[in-house]
Amino acid sequence: MNNAKTRFLNDNEIERIVDEMKATLEISPLSHFRKCELAIELCLELYGFKPTKPLTLLITKKATYHWHAVKVSTAATLAN
DSSP: OOOOOOOOOOHHHHHHHHHHHHHHHHHSOOOHHHHHHHHHHHHHHHHSSOOOHHHHHHHHHHHHHHHHHHHHHHHHHHHO
């Protein structure tokens, strides 16, 4: 039997991890694998458990999406 501690995160908790990841992505670009590792590390640090693979991928996708939105917005602002 798996003794790992698991639980569900609500939307606010997920967004907190995403916000932490966005701050890191602003400083340095990361590979997809490293983004997933960072999501796991942040979940462990903030909530005390290792997230499931689907949760890790959701957090990574949201952080990447937000980061790309910032890049596009910045490029559009600079173009004007």
